[in-house]
Amino acid sequence: MMMARPVPDLADPAPLIVAIATTGRAPVLRETLRHLATLPDRPDLVVLSVADPADHDGDTAALPFPLTVIEAPRGLCAQRNAVLDAVGGSGVLVFLDDDFLPAPGFMAATRAVFAAEPDVVMATGRVLADGILGPGLDHAEGLQLLAAADDTAAAPEEVYNGYGCNMAIRLGAVARTGLRFDTALPRYGWLEDVDFSRRLAAEGRIVKAPAMQGVHLGTKTGRSRGVPLGYSQIANPVYLMRKRTMAPRRALRMMLRNCLANLARAPRPEPWVDRRGRLKGNLLGLRDLLLGRIAPGRIDRL
Known part of the structure; x- marks a missing residue:
């Protein structure tokens, strides 16, 4: 049964929360959580939105950040909406795919973008490599690509939409509008990121921030026919x-x-x-x- 308000109270009045909607890819999710635990700049909270308890089989005791698991109806849009229903209306929420590996500095760069530019309502990062365009990358390959990445101080630039594998939103803008992902786009919700982005664009700017770097593994397990x-x-x-x-x-x-x-x-x-x-x-x-x-x-x- 889905929990209505599972998120714990956080000390920071404007927290950075990472949300991962996942289905049927527990081993992939486990590796991603382990990676998040190694980052020097960590989120204040990680929320997992799952369709089945078996979607998350990892041990959370050793994680250096709070983690909450909520259950939602199966489908990317429904699972992301469950997160929006559960979190508060302040701070920044970063939607990550379960196979996206943020680079060290990703969370800090995200905080900096939203702090420095109050009219930004969505920020998406620079994808150093996208395995979705090929056979996919394994976890080790993703870490190698992150290790070879250069720091960038390039300024954010406006874009048409965020990329759903790494998409940060200002929760205040979502709270004002009551905006949710469109569940008429079922299952993996293809182009849900474009739809959500363009509706949120009425509230402010959407930017691509090069300092928010990461690798999208494009893992093929659990993909649609x-x-x-x-x-x-x-x-x-x-x-x-x-x-x-x-x-x-x-x-x-x-x-x-x-x-x-x-x-x-x-x-x-x-x-x-x-x-x-x-x-x-x-x-x-x-x-x-x-x-x-x-x-x-x-x-x-x-």
Whole structure:
């Protein structure tokens, strides 16, 4: 049963909280928590949002920061909303994927951005390497890339949206608006970061902060099958375009790029990508678009 208010009282009136929504990847999560424990700049609290108690099997006794586990309905948007329902309305909340490794200094840089720039409502970091674009990186490879990273003092710059694997938000702005992730985007909620970003943009600036560095391992275990993802590559941009949280030109360009990539690589797909499944999902999405029945939630029937 989901807990309504599981977060303990924190001494800092403006805490930095890390939230990780995870499903079916307990070994990956365990390594990420161990990494967070090694950082010299730690969060004030870590909140895990799980769909099943087995999603978290680690020993938290030795962690150098408070950790709270909450249960929520399965799905990235629902699990992230459970975090927003549980935390207070002050401070900064950093959503991390369960396979994102922040560099030393990430938390300190995040605090600095929000302290120095009061009109910033969202900040996303510099991804040094993104395993989602290839076969994925293991934990050791991620640590090597972090060790080789250079410090950067580059100023934050405005961007269209945050990247969901590392997305920090000002909780005061969320509290004012009651903003939540759109659960009409089921399962992994593809493009939920764009939708949330553009709605939050009405409250202030969204920036990319190069000093907030990290590596996204892009771990393939627990990822969605190709057909539902291919369908989402059509349905979700159409849905966001109709909501006016994604510019039509950007949505159409994304759909075209994904369809062409899946079509071109389907004959000889990469071992780590179900290109044929994605292409089939693309075609099903285009069919439903023509029939006037396209909707993100239809992936639950695929």
